[in-house]
Amino acid sequence: MTPCANTCAGHWLSITRDKPSTARYNPPLQLLRPHSLSTSVLFRRLTWLLFAGLILFVVFTFDQHGISNDEEVQHVYGRLLLDFYRSGFTDLSAFDYRNLYLYGGLFDLIAALLEWWGLVWIWDLRHLLSAAFGLLGMVASYRLAKLLGGEPAGFLVVLLLAITGAWSGAMFTHTKDIPFAACMIWALYYTVRLLMALPKPSIALSIKLGVAVGLALGLRIGGAFAVIYLLLMVLLAGGLMTSGWAARWRYYGNTVLHLLPAGLTALLLMAVCWPWSVMGPDHLLQAARAFSHFSFNMLTVLDGETMSIGAVPRSYLAAYLGVRLPELFLLGLLLIVIAALRQRRAILIALRHADAHTLAWLTLVTGALFPLLFILLDRPALYNGIRHFTFILPPLAILAALGLSLTWQQFRGKWTRLTAALVALLLLANTSAMLYQLHPYQYVYYNGLAGSFAEAEDDWEGDYWSSSLREASEALEHYVPDDSRPAATRYKVAVCAEAIQADAYLDGRFQVTTDWVAADFFISTTSMHCDKVLQGKVIAEVERMDTRLAVVKDRRMLTGLQRRPRPAPR
Numbered sequence: 001m002t003p004c005a006n007t008c009a010g011h012w013l014s015i016t017r018d019k020p021s022t023a024r025y026n027p028p029l030q031l032l033r034p035h036s037l038s039t040s041v042l043f044r045r046l047t048w049l050l051f052a053g054l055i056l057f058v059v060f061t062f063d064q065h066g067i068s069n070d071e072e073v074q075h076v077y078g079r080l081l082l083d084f085y086r087s088g089f090t091d092l093s094a095f096d097y098r099n100l101y102l103y104g105g106l107f108d109l110i111a112a113l114l115e116w117w118g119l120v121w122i123w124d125l126r127h128l129l130s131a132a133f134g135l136l137g138m139v140a141s142y143r144l145a146k147l148l149g150g151e152p153a154g155f156l157v158v159l160l161l162a163i164t165g166a167w168s169g170a171m172f173t174h175t176k177d178i179p180f181a182a183c184m185i186w187a188l189y190y191t192v193r194l195l196m197a198l199p200k201p202s203i204a205l206s207i208k209l210g211v212a213v214g215l216a217l218g219l220r221i222g223g224a225f226a227v228i229y230l231l232l233m234v235l236l237a238g239g240l241m242t243s244g245w246a247a248r249w250r251y252y253g254n255t256v257l258h259l260l261p262a263g264l265t266a267l268l269l270m271a272v273c274w275p276w277s278v279m280g281p282d283h284l285l286q287a288a289r290a291f292s293h294f295s296f297n298m299l300t301v302l303d304g305e306t307m308s309i310g311a312v313p314r315s316y317l318a319a320y321l322g323v324r325l326p327e328l329f330l331l332g333l334l335l336i337v338i339a340a341l342r343q344r345r346a347i348l349i350a351l352r353h354a355d356a357h358t359l360a361w362l363t364l365v366t367g368a369l370f371p372l373l374f375i376l377l378d379r380p381a382l383y384n385g386i387r388h389f390t391f392i393l394p395p396l397a398i399l400a401a402l403g404l405s406l407t408w409q410q411f412r413g414k415w416t417r418l419t420a421a422l423v424a425l426l427l428l429a430n431t432s433a434m435l436y437q438l439h440p441y442q443y444v445y446y447n448g449l450a451g452s453f454a455e456a457e458d459d460w461e462g463d464y465w466s467s468s469l470r471e472a473s474e475a476l477e478h479y480v481p482d483d484s485r486p487a488a489t490r491y492k493v494a495v496c497a498e499a500i501q502a503d504a505y506l507d508g509r510f511q512v513t514t515d516w517v518a519a520d521f522f523i524s525t526t527s528m529h530c531d532k533v534l535q536g537k538v539i540a541e542v543e544r545m546d547t548r549l550a551v552v553k554d555r556r557m558l559t560g561l562q563r564r565p566r567p568a569p570r
Helices: 037-064 071-086 106-115 122-162 165-172 177-197 203-217 221-241 245-273 283-293 316-324 327-342 344-352 356-378 387-410 414-438 453-459 469-479 527-532
Strands: 299-302 305-308 491-496 510-512 521-525 537-544 547-554
Touching: 037 122, 037 165, 071 106, 071 122, 106 122, 106 177, 122 165, 122 177, 122 327, 122 356, 122 387, 165 177, 165 387, 165 414, 177 203, 177 221, 177 356, 177 387, 203 221, 203 245, 221 245, 221 283, 221 356, 299 316, 316 356, 327 344, 327 387, 327 414, 356 387, 387 414, 453 547, 469 521, 469 537, 469 547, 521 527, 527 547
Parallel strands: 491 510, 491 521
Antiparallel strands: 299 305, 521 547, 537 547
């Protein structure tokens, strides 16, 4: 056997060598053979180069993204949390501010602290900070993939996340979803590490898990998923790896003892980042109920059908994953499913002879599929596609990377491998070209299953974050001559989004107004046909791939009923 930097790769069923069975089978992941040292070194260097490119991408583009819909209220919440601590816990304004108290403030608290330095404009600073979380999430994904599949799988998962617009494009503006997803994948990684060390994990490992879980809970109550994964796997480990109830209870008791540092660390960090959560005995339950049944008067669209967010079908998230993930990503998922089906008998035998590596794989599968099962059973209100479940993208990407790596090892012939590599490169090139054309709106990417990009923008949720209003606002500034307005008056601008999303980029000649009838100009994204609400002459458009993402309308020539709003068409 050749040396390998990651001996876990290819050893999911290594327990079968220690506990022989009379059954005849081929271990399903024996095909993921330990890689040669040269292969591991090559892919490790490729991963470093890829991360270097991603860091440069973040550094040179973080200030090109518009403010997202929720960003102003989230940052206000962070400032109020900071006031809570600065006042010696007497200023409770943060817990009366809208419904933000139902969420943790980890990201917003960090952003409020960094705002003191004043080195970067706060909105660009938030986007840089969010992107940093995104990169850290990719690091955790790389580590977990490498643990299970070696350096090639580690490289592939970083590559897959890099070409997934719902991750690499979203990581600048989805300042709640991406940081939460990053914390969740770190929690999953340390859960796997801890399971491999049971029943006596080190205190350091327990604390690291507690940090990841605590930070996830410090962002939203959905961090409880990480706790559920851990408890399920510990219960399963005790059931599979011990014999007799006496031994089983000793196993559980010892495990709980070693998990105390994780629990205390998680609780402390949650309390710091989300003080409201520990200010009442039922607060966590309130947040959980709100997360599960949160609904308000809002619409979403699914494959051309407009519906209330509380009436979405159980297939909503699965359908959006099918059209949002790149084709290469979907291919990897298909391949890992095929591999599991082909080796189903061996997998069942492996479960009966479970070892730490089997539990590691089960943990990964649980992290990817449990949220989908939760949606099927609980049916919460959903909107904005996969945004609220962005945290399942890293575990899904790891499974896809393992599927691609496993299938590659199965190929023996030169021409078979050449054909497979060519197909993968074509899919990669196609997705990369689309992301390049969409910049800086990569998060609106849809794959070919949704049709053309124009069809996808019409049949699925488009620029739901209204990030394109930044470019639209700048276009309005260029359209109006600098000396065209007396100094004492300003143009009134109606905005189909939050006022700050345009106001932050417009100069002193313009004033965002809530009086849409009196508005001189109208700025809107085309998402949910909001651009049809007000009439006017289209004077500027934000386009990508021959598709309008936002428009600017001049309304100064309109009179009477022409100036009145009308319902957006469905």
